Amino acid sequence: MALTMRAVKPTAHLLAIAGLAWLPGPAQAAAAPATPPPAPASAASAPDHPHRARAIEIRAARVRGLAEQMNQPAADLKQACRFESDITTPPPPGLVSLSFDDGPEPGATEAILALLDKHQIPASFFLIAAKAQRHPELAALVKAHPLALVGNHSWSHPNFHDIPAAKQSSEVDRSDTALAALEAPKLFRYPYGNSSCETNAELQRRGYRIVGWHVDSCDWAFDKTGSIDAHEAKICGVDKANREHFVDHVVSAVKARKGGIVLMHEIHPNTLAKLDTLIERLLAEGFRFAPLTDPAFEASLR
Numbered sequence: 598m599a600l601t602m603r604a605v606k607p608t609a610h611l612l613a614i615a616g617l618a619w620l621p622g623p624a625q626a627a628a629a630p631a632t633p634p635p636a637p638a639s640a641a642s643a644p645d646h647p648h649r650a651r652a653i654e655i656r657a658a659r660v661r662g663l664a665e666q667m668n669q670p671a672a673d674l675k676q677a678c679r680f681e682s683d684i685t686t687p688p689p690p691g692l693v694s695l696s697f698d699d700g701p702e703p704g705a706t707e708a709i710l711a712l713l714d715k716h717q718i719p720a721s722f723f724l725i726a727a728k729a730q731r732h733p734e735l736a737a738l739v740k741a742h743p744l745a746l747v748g749n750h751s752w753s754h755p756n757f758h759d760i761p762a763a764k765q766s767s768e769v770d771r772s773d774t775a776l777a778a779l780e781a782p783k784l785f786r787y788p789y790g791n792s793s794c795e796t797n798a799e800l801q802r803r804g805y806r807i808v809g810w811h812v813d814s815c816d817w818a819f820d821k822t823g824s825i826d827a828h829e830a831k832i833c834g835v836d837k838a839n840r841e842h843f844v845d846h847v848v849s850a851v852k853a854r855k856g857g858i859v860l861m862h863e864i865h866p867n868t869l870a871k872l873d874t875l876i877e878r879l880l881a882e883g884f885r886f887a888p889l890t891d892p893a894f895e896a897s898l899r
């Protein structure tokens with residue numbers, strides 16, 4: 598299996614390092630921690646900043662995921678197909694596949710496509726189908742671009758761990774129908790990477806491949822100011838030296854994995870501002886770029 602659970606559960610020690618020692622143990626799992634960390638707030642609290650709200654949601658999902666991985670037996674999590682988006686198997690050596698989630702995004706989609714043209718490299722766009730329907734001209738641009746692939750990132754971007762199987766199924770059904778006109782390859786990425794056995798089975802029935810990532814750019818965390826705070830650096834595994842350097846973080850993470858599928862988001866201005874430099878740096882390091890449909894990535898998909 599190309600995507601597997603991380604072999605090692607986060608230990609109390611690691612969580613302490615990560616500043617997550619406040620996470621509730623099994624006995625108090627349902628109760629709110631007495632001293633919650635900064636951030637996790639309702640997306641509704643920042644209606645004027647949808648990108649910031651999404652960053653808060655991603656952070657909250659990551660923190661909850663870590664808590665669950667600490668508190669639940671690994672075998673149970675694996676049996677429930679809970680956290681499968683971190684690809685633990687090696688990528689094709691020296692090959693990188695860039696992927697951008699949460700679009701299409703006016704301004705951003707066009708800018709990313711222009712950079713693909715400039716560098717003549719491919720990339721994938723995991724579109725939120727409801728957004729694609731609101732911006733059909735952008736979805737059409739991605740579809741028509743010879744270096745771009747369209748992927749399915751659900752209908753409305755819910756956390757699949759928070760919704761019942763029937764709602765998960767309707768998210769897949771609606772997005773599949775909406776994106777069918779784009780004649781996209783059947784590639785699906787879970788919102789927040791949060792998977793379920795029921796949806797895995799449904800996606801496979803519909804002929805989809807499930808796409809995770811080898812490298813999480815953690816661009817949602819860098820987006821606030823261009824630097825990442827200590828807490829988020831630990832959640833994301835960002836070296837201290839790279840906390841103020843998004844490009845250095847991604848390059849060093851790609852070098853550590855010797856290539857791979859890189860997760861980024863269209864909605865973060867900092868990502869767009871640094872993308873040209875990031876691509877140049879990866880090229881200078883000798884990496885080559887390939888689409889997710891390249892047979893070399895076959896073993897990285899499910």
Ligand SMILES: [Zn+2]
Pocket residue numbers: 698699750754787788789
């Ligand atoms: Zn997303």
